[in-house]
Amino acid sequence: MNWQQISFDWNQVRAFLVTAEEGSLSAAARxxxxxxxxxxxxxxxxxxxxGVTLFERVGKTLRLTQSGKDLLDHVREMGEAARKFSLVASGQSQSISGTVSVTASDTMAYENLPxxxxxxxxxxxxxxxxxxADNEISDLLRREADIAIxxxxxxxxxxxxxxxxxxTGSFYASHNYLTVHGRPQRIEDLSQHHFVGFGDRDRMVQYLLAMGLPISKEQFHVTSKSGIVAWKMVCEGIGISMMSDQVALSYPEVERLSLPIEPLRIPIWLTTHRELHTSRKIRLVFDKLANYLTSLSP
Known part of the structure; x- marks a missing residue:
């Protein structure tokens, strides 16, 4: 079907777009x-x-049909154009002022936000x-931040x-560490290595065990609640840890382990409160930050 030859009612198009992004009619309505x-x-x-079905119901959620997926690409372009038009109509970006607070993990705040x-x-x-920069999830409803990644x-x-x-994320270690302790080639080899922990050690061990990795908490000799600190320890040769591939590329002193493991896939959600619909400054930062974060995807 040639979508461009159809005359759209923007209210209907917006209803479809937000429902697709929110995943349910109730969330989209809110x-x-x-x-x-x-x-x-x-x-x-x-x-x-x-003359097509755009959604199919799976349990309590909605799933896009193939027709819905085809339409969504075009509608997103329309939505972006509408947002830009809204900014022009209410005043150019150059004239919007005020303070907006953005919360993100310390690693993302350090590596990506600048x-x-x-x-x-x-x-x-x-x-x-x-x-x-906080690895604990800020409470947006209590206005601890305006926008959260x-x-x-x-x-x-x-x-x-x-x-x-x-x-995407993978397991990394420094060249110095791997020279001293050897490069693991099999999953079983990981049981003989040291690890650097981020956050709660027991929770991280359970996460790795769920991936089928033979890891014990005794292998974590260093842990930190700070992602930046934990990554510095990896770079200095203390042990192995996970990191996003996009960040790790900037550190020539580390290398990705050659293991038969699928890359970790980490979603990026941009979250804010209802003031998005009434605050020009939050709307502006939210939209520009969404475009920037989308560019990080491989």
Whole structure:
């Protein structure tokens, strides 16, 4: 079907787009400030106009059909154009001012946010950003932050969440460590190596065991709640740990282990509260940050 030859009702298109991003009619209705029956009617009207089924229900969630996936790519472009138009209509980015707080893990805040902030400074010079580098999940509902970058989808129903990308991760160690202790070639070899722990050691061990790796907590001689500190320990040759491939590429002193393990896939969720719909400064930062984080995906 040639989507570009069809005349769209923007309300119906927006209802479809937000439902696809939120994953359910109830969440989409909350995000748009509509009742669920109203939103459902808009989606059904679009399906009727197109003559296709856009969603199929799987349990309590909605799943895009192939027709829905085909349409979504075009609709996202329309949504981005609409957001840009909204910014122009309400004032150029250069004129929007105020402070927006963004929380992220200390590793992401250190490795990724500086490049984004440099870009934002040139595009919106009157926006001030407060970076909250914290590995604990800030409570957006209590206004501990305006925008959060998370690797798990938030469960709070009153928050707006958008899946903006996915990064891959692998196991890494320094050249010095591998020269001294040898390069593991098989999964079984990991039981003979030292590891650097991030966060709760017992939880990390359980996570690795669930992956089928023969790891015990006695192999974690160093742990830290700080991702930056833990990664520094890896770079200095203390042991093996996980890191995103995008970050590790910037550290020539480490190498990825050649193991028969699928790369870790880590989602990136951008989350904010309902003020996204009324605050120009939060809307501006949220949209620009979404575009930037999407570019990190391989």
């Amino acid at each position: 995000a748009l400030g509509l009742t669920q029956p109203t939103l459902s009617r808009q989606v059904m009207a679009l399906e009727e106009q197109l 490049a984004f902030l440099l870009q934002l400074r040139s595009e919106a010079p009157l926006i001030d950003i407060e970076v909250i 998370r690797h798990v989808r938030p469960e709070e129903p009153d928050l707006i969440a958008r899946l903006v990308g996915e990064i």
